[in-house]
Every structure is written in C-alpha cells, then in structure tokens.
Amino acid sequence: MLSLRVPAPTSFDFRRFNAGGLDRRWRLSRDCLFSLSPDFAGRGIGFGVRSAKSEMAPFTAAEEETLPEGLQPELMPKHVAVIMDGNGRWAKNRGLQPWDGHRAGVEALREIVELCGKWGIQVLTVFAFSTDNWIRPKIEIDFLLSLFERTLKSEFDTLAKNNVRISVIGDSSKLPESLIEVINEVEEVTKNNTRLQLIVAVGYSGKYDVVQACRGIAKRVKDGEIEVGEIDERLIEQELETNCTEFPYPDLLIRTSGELRVSNFLLWQLAYTELFFAQELWPDFGRSGFIEALMSFQQRQRRFGGRKS
Amino acid sequence: MAEVPGQISCTGGGISQFFERVCGYSRRCLFRVISMGPLPNHLAFIMDGNRRYAKKCGQEEGSGHKAGFSALMSMLRYCYELGIKYVTIYAFSIDNFRRKPEEVQSLMDLLLEKIKALLEKESIVHQYGMRVYFIGNLALLSDQVRAAAEDVMKATAKNSRVVLLVCIAYTSTDEIVQAVKKSCISKSNDIDASGIYKHDDTDSDIEGMDMEEQEKRIQLVDIEENMQMSVAPDPDIVIRSSGETRLSNFLLWQTGNSQLFSPAALWPEIGLRHLVWAILGFQRSHSYLEKKKKQV
Numbered sequence: 001m002l003s004l005r006v007p008a009p010t011s012f013d014f015r016r017f018n019a020g021g022l023d024r025r026w027r028l029s030r031d032c033l034f035s036l037s038p039d040f041a042g043r044g045i046g047f048g049v050r051s052a053k054s055e056m057a058p059f060t061a062a063e064e065e066t067l068p069e070g071l072q073p074e075l076m077p078k079h080v081a082v083i084m085d086g087n088g089r090w091a092k093n094r095g096l097q098p099w100d101g102h103r104a105g106v107e108a109l110r111e112i113v114e115l116c117g118k119w120g121i122q123v124l125t126v127f128a129f130s131t132d133n134w135i136r137p138k139i140e141i142d143f144l145l146s147l148f149e150r151t152l153k154s155e156f157d158t159l160a161k162n163n164v165r166i167s168v169i170g171d172s173s174k175l176p177e178s179l180i181e182v183i184n185e186v187e188e189v190t191k192n193n194t195r196l197q198l199i200v201a202v203g204y205s206g207k208y209d210v211v212q213a214c215r216g217i218a219k220r221v222k223d224g225e226i227e228v229g230e231i232d233e234r235l236i237e238q239e240l241e242t243n244c245t246e247f248p249y250p251d252l253l254i255r256t257s258g259e260l261r262v263s264n265f266l267l268w269q270l271a272y273t274e275l276f277f278a279q280e281l282w283p284d285f286g287r288s289g290f291i292e293a294l295m296s297f298q299q300r301q302r303r304f305g306g307r308k309s
Numbered sequence: 310m311a312e313v314p315g316q317i318s319c320t321g322g323g324i325s326q327f328f329e330r331v332c333g334y335s336r337r338c339l340f341r342v343i344s345m346g347p348l349p350n351h352l353a354f355i356m357d358g359n360r361r362y363a364k365k366c367g368q369e370e371g372s373g374h375k376a377g378f379s380a381l382m383s384m385l386r387y388c389y390e391l392g393i394k395y396v397t398i399y400a401f402s403i404d405n406f407r408r409k410p411e412e413v414q415s416l417m418d419l420l421l422e423k424i425k426a427l428l429e430k431e432s433i434v435h436q437y438g439m440r441v442y443f444i445g446n447l448a449l450l451s452d453q454v455r456a457a458a459e460d461v462m463k464a465t466a467k468n469s470r471v472v473l474l475v476c477i478a479y480t481s482t483d484e485i486v487q488a489v490k491k492s493c494i495s496k497s498n499d500i501d502a503s504g505i506y507k508h509d510d511t512d513s514d515i516e517g518m519d520m521e522e523q524e525k526r527i528q529l530v531d532i533e534e535n536m537q538m539s540v541a542p543d544p545d546i547v548i549r550s551s552g553e554t555r556l557s558n559f560l561l562w563q564t565g566n567s568q569l570f571s572p573a574a575l576w577p578e579i580g581l582r583h584l585v586w587a588i589l590g591f592q593r594s595h596s597y598l599e600k601k602k603k604q605v
C-alpha cells in the first residue's frame with residue numbers, strides 16, 4: 001500500500017548494519033517505516049526496513065540512461081502520478097508480515113524514482129496518505145507521523161545531493177508541529193533542485209485541494225482583489241496546492257493492484273490524465289511494469305475534446 | 310401447397326417477433342440473476358467512438374452519431390430494466406466546441422431533434438417515468454437547444470421512477486467554477502479570510518474558533534450543494550467506450566470512488582455484454598470494499 005515515508009531519492013546514506021552486532025528487533029524499531037493505505041482500513045500497519053543492499057549509487061547526468069527500446073523520448077510524460085497500492089496483499093500472499101510488504105514497496109518506489117530521474121520525467125507525484133486515513137486510531141497515526149519525521153531528517157543530505165526537489169502537499173493542519181518544521185526545511189533546502197520534483201501527497205485529497213483553493217479565492221474576493229465574476233478555471237489552478245510545480249497536471253496516472261478507481265487522489269488535475277491500471281501489486285511493479293505503462297501512454301491519442309485530423 | 314408472398318412475409322415477421330421475445334425473456338432472466346448481487350445505483354457513460362465507427366463503416370460522420378444514439382437508447386433500456394435508477398451521459402463537452410463548425414452544428418441539430426423527441430408520447434421518458442436533467446453551461450448553447458432542454462426539464466419534473474442526466478456544454482472544471490462562484494456569493498458577507506488551511510489551523514484551533522466563524526468559512530458541503538450534479542448521488546460506475554482510459558473532464562468531483570471501465574468497443578458497438586461485464590466487476594470489488602469499510 002501507500003507508505004508514509006520519504007519518497008526515495010536515488011541513493012541513501014544508510015547506516016550500515018553490523019549483522020553480528022545489534023539485535024534485529026532493535027534495529028527494526030530504530031529504522032522502520034510505516035505505511036498506511038489511502039483506501040479503507042485493513043491493510044494494517046506496516047514496518048519497512050531499509051536494507052543495506054538497497055543502497056544505490058547516486059546517479060549523475062553522465063549516467064543518464066537511454067530509454068528502453070520502444071519508448072520514444074519526445075513522447076515521454078512530463079508528470080507521472082502514482083497510487084502505490086498492494087503492499088499489504090503482496091505480503092499476505094507470501095505469508096509475510098505487512099511490514100515486509102511495505103519494505104518491498106519502498107524498494108519499488110526507489111526504483112521508480114530512479115527511473116524517472118534517468119528517463120527525463122520531470123515530476124513524480126505519489127499518494128502517501130489520504131484524508132480518509134485520519135480515521136485510523138490516534139496511536140497508529142502518531143507513531144506513523146513520528147517515523148515519517150525521523151526518516152525525512154535522515155534522508156535530508158541524500159536528497160540534496162541527488163538534485164531531487166521534494167514538495168509535500170496536503171492538509172498540514174493536523175500534522176505535528178515538529179513534522180511541519182522538518183517538511184518546511186526539506187522543501188526549503190531542496191527547492192532549487194532541478195533533476196526531478198518529487199511531490200508527496202500527505203493528508204491530501206482532491207476535494208480538499210479544491211476546497212482550500214476556493215477559500216483562497218474567497219479571501220481574495222473579500223479583500224477586493226478580484227470580483228466574483230472574474231473567478232475562472234485559471235484562478236482555481238493558481239490556488240491548488242500543485243501550483244508548486246511547473247507541470248501541475250499529470251500526463252499519466254498509474255494505479256497498481258488492479259483496483260479501477262482514483263480514490264480521490266487529485267481531482268481537478270486529472271481532467272485529461274491518461275489512466276493506467278496495472279494488475280501487479282505495487283512491490284512487483286518495478287521497471288517492467290513502468291515500461292509497460294509508459295508504452296501504453298505513448299500509444300494513446302490525446303485529443304482534449306478536439307479532433308485528431 | 311405453395312406459400313404466397315404475403316404468407317412468407319407474415320412468417321418472416323412472426324419469426325422476428327418470436328426471436329425478440331426469446332431475447333427479451335433471456336435478458337430478463339439474466340437480469341434476475343445479476344440482481345441477486347449488489348447493483349449500482351448510478352451509471353455514467355462517456356460515449357466515445359462515434360466518428361471512428363462511421364469511418365470504420367465507410368460512412369459519413371453524421372451516421373456514426375445516429376448509430377450512437379441507437380446504442381444509447383438500448384443501454385438506457387437495459388439500465389432501467391435492471392433497476393438502475395440514475396444514468397448520466399456525456400453528450401457534449403465544452404471542449405467539443407473547438408471542433409469544426411459544421412460538425413458542431415450537425416451535432417447540435419441532432420441533439421435538438423432528439424431532445425424534442427423526448428417529449429413525444431411513445432418516448433422512453435413516458436415508458437419509464439423518466440426525469441431528465443440537462444447539466445452544463447446551458448448559456449453556451451443556441452437559444453433553440455437551450456429552450457428545448459428547459460422544456461424537457463420542466464415537463465419531466467414530476468417524474469421520479471428513473472433519472473437521466475444529460476451533460477451538455479459541460480466540463481467538470483466549469484461545473485466546479487460555477488459552484489465556487491455560487492459559494493463565494495452566498496458566503497460573501499461573512500467569509501472568514503483567515504480560514505486558510507496552511508496556517509495554524511489545528512483541530513484545537515478550529516474547536517476554539519467561534520462557531521459563527523466556522524460557519525463563515527467555505528466548507529466542502531457548500532461547494533457540493535452548489536454543484537449541478539448534486540441532484541444525483543455519485544456514480545458507482547463510469548463506462549467509457551472505445552478503449553480510451555481517461556475522464557476527459559467528466560464528473561471529476563463525483564467519480565473519486567467510482568469504478569472505471571473502458572471496453573475497447575466503439576460507442577455504437579456497445580451492448581448488453583459490456584454492461585453486464587461492468588456490473589459483474591462492480592459486484593466483485595463491491596464486496597471487497599464493503600469488507601474494508603467494516604474493518605474501519
């Protein structure tokens with residue numbers, strides 16, 4: 001399922017584990033990640049452990065990978081959005097614990113982020129935590145958010161080094177102050193990075209975004225800045241939280257695990273987005289699934305209501 | 310004894326009627342079986358592929374839209390026979406005005422003809438007790454089409470058995486803009502300008518806020534009640550024909566949790582099997598979702 005975790009940049013400065021030293025259980029509690037489902041309950045709390053083997057070398061411009069055969073560079077989407085669904089089911093199918101599923105999910109996300117950076121995709125938006133998830137027990141939410149905070153802090157340097165810009169969108173009103181501070185700091189430090197913009201949707205839903213945009217507009221009307229009659233689509237676009245990027249509208253939305261719905265992830269921004277529903281569970285998605293989604297995207301005829309002559 | 314031509318045509322007509330009766334009976338049996346599981350309350354259709362169908366058949370474009378209309382009538386009958394109360398169709402998008410003027414005019418002419426036909430005695434409206442809504446920026450339509458649409462809405466206002474929502478001169482973003490404007494106007498005297506989420510608006514602050522102040526802030530419900538589509542519940546299923554998998558600015562607000570199906574068939578080729586397949590898919594995921602809801 002979706003993880004409330006730092007979206008992986010292409011490499012990490014892992015604390016190296018001494019296999020013979022620490023008790024595995026203690027390491028789990030120190031370095032675990034939580035995940036939550038954006039859909040209804042039932043996926044369970046998960047712990048994902050970053051393994052030493054998943055450390056990757058930072059990519060540089062010199063290592064820019066040529067596209068796989070079949071993909072055309074001029075038809076690559078600029079903005080890809082992902083609903084990472086299926087970690088819990090993946091673990092259950094294998095008789096594993098939910099945190100193993102989320103651990104595998106982290107690896108899958110890491111791979112996709114790296115590929116986006118290498119293949120020239122400029123924006124990747126991931127659905128980490130939905131407004132629907134606030135109905136979970138408070139103790140679960142508190143633990144999850146504190147882990148998210150610790151992970152962000154530890155990944156700070158790596159993000160900066162890899163030229164990845166992090167933006168967090170969503171309703172921060174319910175987040176702890178300390179987490180908000182860390183988010184603001186990460187956003188500030190990485191704001192000039194240009195390789196890839198990683199947008200993490202936390203406490204987000206499409207309707208929430210439109211409502212907060214509406215409030216922003218209402219304020220401007222009240223201040224006399226604009227008239228009600230001047231409210232149009234462009235004005236709403238400017239107020240949506242995806243105004244943090246030059247390309248706010250995903251060209252392609254991928255949802256894994258076979259569910260055929262968008263679950264209130266983005267709304268306005270999906271007006272003309274090509275939707276791709278992959279059967280695989282998120283941990284199985286990986287490079288081949290991503291290539292399949294991109295190939296499907298490149299074959300689509302996008303007419304935007306007009307006519308293809 | 311040799312049969313005379315009249316007898317042959319009577320026999321031919323009789324066979325055709327018999328065949329129709331058998332089909333109808335089979336369909337009703339099938340619907341009875343499907344109805345044992347949960348049924349969607351609201352189905353939405355994006356009727357894509359009419360022009361490609363005409364091209365495929367080597368005919369002029371207009372014939373594709375006419376064939377599409379027949380397919381629509383069949384689908385409506387199936388839906389209402391099955392007991393689905395609400396059906397929404399994407400008839401004409403605001404984006405479609407960008408097409409060639411001749412094509413737009415021919416579409417408008419067809420729409421006018423079919424809208425007027427809804428008021429005829431033998432029409433589907435009377436057969437099913439249908440209430441019709443025309444959803445969209447009707448001011449963008451010609452006076453004739455708009456007047457016809459308004460007549461139909463007025464004439465069917467008392468019907469309540471089934472509902473047809475026709476999205477015409479519609480985009481979801483336009484619907485949201487209109488709802489936002491209405492919300493601003495209705496709250497314009499008491500909007501709390503400080504009620505912007507990104508500031509220190511924690512739950513405790515909101516609770517500490519004066520109740521009156523809270524009411525001044527635009528809420529989700531304010532926008533929702535001003536949406537034109539608020540006359541119907543959210544769609545359970547959206548079916549887009551012709552294999553394209555995108556919403557094209559259709560019901561973005563309402564389809565957050567809708568099941569999306571995109572059969573490869575062009576709209577005039579859409580048939581009962583596609584509807585049944587979509588409903589079976591809905592029933593499969595419906596039980597999973599209900600289970601998840603109970604676990605919350």
